[in-house]
Amino acid sequence: MPSCIKILLFFFISSARFTNSEAWGRHHVFFVKEASYTRLCETKTILTVNERFPGPTLYVHEGDTIYVKVHNNGRYNITIHWHGVKQPRNPWSDGPEYITQCSIQPGDSFNYKIIFSSEIGTLWWHAHSDWSRATVHGAIIVYPKHGITYPFPEPYQEVPIIFGEWWKEDIMEVLEEFVASGGAPRDSDAYTINGQPGDLYPCSKQDTFKLNVKYGKRYLLRMVNAAMNEIFFFAIANHSLTIVGADGGYTKPVTKEYAVIAPGQTLDCLLEATQAAGGSYYMAARAYSTAFGIPFDNTTTTAILEYDNGSNLPTTIPFPSLPFYNDSSAAFDFLISLKSPGPLLFPLNKYDMQIYSTVSVNAFPCQNNSCAGPNDTRLAASMNNISFVSQFIDILEAYYYNINGVFGTRFPSVPPLFFNFTSTNLPSILLTPKRATEVRVIEYNSIIEVVFQGTNLVAGIDHPMHLHGFDFYILGWGFGNFDKNNDPLKYNLVDPPHRNTVIVPINGWVAIRFKAHNPGVWFMHCHLERHLTWGMETVFIVKNGKEAQERILPPPQHMPRC
Known part of the structure; x- marks a missing residue:
């Protein structure tokens, strides 16, 4: 068991890509427990995995089978779903509560067998019981089989970008209040990028997530929308994004000024660090919300893209242009631009x-x-x-x-x-x-x-x-x-x-x-x-x-x- 924990801790260290020559672990351990985090000027206790928020990233290759033993050391029942992993013939480890399993009760554990097949790119894992996934989630990165290269230019570095939602209250209190009232849940107090709200929120400037880049290098942003209730528009000031993957599969490359990502979805986006003058640039996400008269969290979460040579430049940071919150045309212009690279996996000219x-x-x-x-x-x-x-x-x-x-x-x-x-x-x-x-x-x-x-x-x-x-x-x-x-x-x-x-x-x-x-x-x-x-x-x-x-x-x- 201790060797498994060491392997998992090794996963925490870096967001850079692991090369195909490195060793890969098959057995991992998730300890679900409570930990204290400070956001928006307040400290609260949240449910975490291995005391991480977001949780640890899992790294695998196409076609791998891995095992994750989940120990529930929290107060609430828990299950884990491996979102986008098809689990061929193995619904036993899929995870949704009362659909494919009963919950892992406090003090108990369960060993998930996760069978990867044709998935490649970015997926994610999350709790699939009550509203625990608000803080119990993390990325899964599926690399090509050993010896196989990407069908797009090799990135210099790969970086998970995980969007989330943050409530000042305990998420179970939010859920209980919501269910008891019969109405809609209270809006979140902030959105987050890699667990941080960003400097537009009070008390968050010091801990805003920063992505340090080098001029002329290429970066692969592995995006996950782990938010509970909001679709997002996302953009980076003075930079475009080339989408090369979505939901654990490749796409035909397409370059856009912004991205649209719904809860549950993932995107793989190439970012070219092309600003020769260096400096810093905002990365920002805000809700795409279309329901008339329905309140939602209309705040904006930010992170900062910072060039290595930009420390002596003016402190004014450009902000990206994002579509208006209910711009359905902009949202679906993006979504329909994503195309499958083929070949088709089965004929589409008929159905049964x-x-x-x-x-x-x-x-x-x-x-x-x-x-x-x-x-x-x-x-x-x-x-x-x-x-x-x-x-x-x-x-x-x-x-x-x-x-x-x-x-x-x-x-x-x-x-x-x-x-x-x-x-x-x-x-x-x-x-x-x-x-x-x-x-x-x-x-x-x-x-x-x-x-x-x-x-x-x-x-x-x-x-x-x-x-x-x-x-x-x-x-x-x-x-x-x-x-x-x-x-x-x-x-x-x-x-x-x-x-x-x-x-x-x-x-x-x-x-x-x-x-x-x-x-x-x-x-x-x-x-x-x-x-x-x-x-x-x-x-x-x-x-x-x-x-x-x-x-x-x-x-x-x-x-x-x-």
Whole structure:
């Protein structure tokens, strides 16, 4: 065990790239425990991994299998999800609470087996229980196989850039208050870059994250959006970004003045240090938030890009130009510019099953007439008008061991009622969803198309939808209602983006396709944490194939107890 800890501590030392000649550890240890951090003039205790915030970065190569033993030394139950890692045939270590496992209780531990396959680039890990991921998260860097080089120019250095959210209160208090009220959660007090709010916030100047660069060198920024509830615009003053990867896969290189990144998403961006005069330049991120009349944290987090030869230059630091907070055109101009480099992993000219699902914010009647939702209601969220209810035994074990009564298999292929989903005036009778634990069973190796349709119930907003166990192609998107006759004619079937998290535009739709060649129980949900808490989720159960290598692996010993 001590040797494992030494290896993990070695990971903490540097953000520079580890070369292919260096040794790699297969066994790692995560100690989940509380630690004190000072932000925004105040000190508070947060849940951390190995007393780090953000947590340690994991470094692997394409196709590796590693083990991470998680010791829960905190006060709360915990699980860890390896976001974007497809875990072929191994849903047992995927991590979402009450979906593929029960929580690791305080004082207990669990050994995760993490199987990497085709992933390459930047991914991340995070808690997948309650709201613990606010502080329990970190990057995963997947390098090419030994002897394989990048398909883009070699960077001089690689730097994780992790966006987050910070509340002055304990995050569990924020969650408990939010759930009890029936309304929206309180806004965060700051956003962060690599754990630091930046010098636009009080008491934060001294600890603002700085990236020191050398003129003429190339840097690979490995971005992760670990924020709980906000999509971000990000830019660097007087510098452009060349995106070369997204969500653990390469993209065709494209150069942009700003980036858009949703909770759950990752980006790999090349930065050329081209300012011959040196100096310092702000890196900044702020929310992209489209919901009309819904409050959000409208602050801006900053870091500083500083040239080695810039210490004697004027102290005025240029600030980047960021799109306006609700500029959907700017957001989707960026998102649709990302293209898959190919070749396609399966034919996109047909599918075996289509699931057309609304994604909605809803409301339940308030039982005590004191709820903080609109018109004294309790806010909720749904897919196809079903607000998902978590059980207290996980769905994977219930499926594997044929335990009845835990879930139903009637998640619908279409909404129960068709109407003008994006109308500005929708009758209140449509607001109330059904509470249920419904999943969808899928045949092995079938090609699935999912069309997400945003609605204007309660409030229209963008939804970053994440699918566990798979990457998918994003074939098309648009504003308004999906037109099944005309919109598919405009699909990109040549080089569509290949991702694991997709943004459904406000009052619009997006269409994805994936091949169900990974048997198991796989979660699909909105990665805005408030919407996940409200029930915007479902589960896909992919059946076993006929061959031995097409079947779920047997469960590990000592799964956490419920």
